[in-house]
Amino acid sequence: MQHFLDIADLSADELSDLLDLATRLKTEWLGRGNLPLLSGKVLGMVFQKPSLRTRVSFEVGMLHLGGQALYLSPDEIGLGKRESIADVARVLSRYVQGIMARVFAHDHVLELARYATVPVINGLSDYNHPCQALADMLTIQERHKRIKGLKIAYVGDGNNVATSLLMAASKLGAHFAIATPPDYALQASVIARAGEFAQESGGQISVTTDPGTAAEDADVIYTDTWTSMGKEAEAERRRLAFPPYQVNRALVERAHPDCIVMHCLPAHRGEEITDEVADGPHSALFDQAENRMHAQKAVLVRLMAD
Numbered sequence: 001m002q003h004f005l006d007i008a009d010l011s012a013d014e015l016s017d018l019l020d021l022a023t024r025l026k027t028e029w030l031g032r033g034n035l036p037l038l039s040g041k042v043l044g045m046v047f048q049k050p051s052l053r054t055r056v057s058f059e060v061g062m063l064h065l066g067g068q069a070l071y072l073s074p075d076e077i078g079l080g081k082r083e084s085i086a087d088v089a090r091v092l093s094r095y096v097q098g099i100m101a102r103v104f105a106h107d108h109v110l111e112l113a114r115y116a117t118v119p120v121i122n123g124l125s126d127y128n129h130p131c132q133a134l135a136d137m138l139t140i141q142e143r144h145k146r147i148k149g150l151k152i153a154y155v156g157d158g159n160n161v162a163t164s165l166l167m168a169a170s171k172l173g174a175h176f177a178i179a180t181p182p183d184y185a186l187q188a189s190v191i192a193r194a195g196e197f198a199q200e201s202g203g204q205i206s207v208t209t210d211p212g213t214a215a216e217d218a219d220v221i222y223t224d225t226w227t228s229m230g231k232e233a234e235a236e237r238r239r240l241a242f243p244p245y246q247v248n249r250a251l252v253e254r255a256h257p258d259c260i261v262m263h264c265l266p267a268h269r270g271e272e273i274t275d276e277v278a279d280g281p282h283s284a285l286f287d288q289a290e291n292r293m294h295a296q297k298a299v300l301v302r303l304m305a306d
């Protein structure tokens with residue numbers, strides 16, 4: 001593993017290995033703390049979009065491992081505006097031992113990786129969010145003690161979070177059922193790619209526009225905001241299309257009684273998820289947020305430790 005850009009780039013074994021390492025690092029951290037595996041190392045964090053979880057979990061994760069992180073705000077770097085992406089990658093590589101980037105265009109994180117001489121981690125692009133999916137798989141594994149064979153229902157926008165979750169579920173042999181409004185489906189090419197992974201792992205993919213069908217007997221119900229960062233101009237139109245896709249008590253009652261409810265956060269309570277469900281007994285929302293840190297520490301160790 002040279003970079004961490006897309007779950008689709010990892011083999012199922014690499015993905016399982018990262019989950020095992022994340023579990024080990026989490027147990028260690030909650031016990032006596034982690035070894036300073038990244039002592040003297042610095043992670044440069046380039047942000048084109050806002051963040052709470054990604055910024056704080058990477059920064060704190062680096063501290064736990066004896067390293068440091070630098071927050072570089074959208075105004076400071078001007079990725080591709082003040083300076084070419086290739087030059088930003090070349091310059092940062094002379095100062096830091098790893099780069100984490102949150103970008104709009106997915107090509108921009110790929111270009112950073114092409115020109116950097118240090119590992120690059122994708123902290124979300126308009127196309128995908130692999131760190132989130134890794135943390136989500138860790139959360140599912142903790143709560144259900146397995147991933148293979150589970151039904152993971154994603155209800156809402158066919159967006160970056162849905163894409164990475166689909167890739168991870170397909171690699172690990174889960175049944176991924178997605179319900180989106182007709183105009184907000186996942187790209188056919190993404191489904192086709194995941195279909196190949198599912199064939200190999202024994203997983204399954206179902207696509208529908210009916211949230212109840214997706215949620216039926218599900219072990220996990222997952223949702224995300226109706227309007228992702230960068231799509232704010234479409235918010236009004238989206239607010240009309242998405243209300244039938246709200247994760248509320250009626251939808252959760254369609255699922256398996258032990259079902260967990262997940263959301264990458266930030267949540268727009270009262271839109272894609274009700275308070276009752278977000279704060280209810282099925283909710284795994286804040287475990288997911290915590291697990292961002294544990295999962296990413298595994299990525300940092302695999303990419304940056306000597």
Ligand code: CP
Pocket residue numbers: 050051052053054055124132264265266
């Ligand atoms: N889930 C997630 O990536 O949150 P942030 O946008 O706050 O980083």
Ligand code: NVA
Pocket residue numbers: 124159160161224225227228229264265266
């Ligand atoms: N789909 C959301 C995820 C935020 C973590 C967005 O891109 O804004």
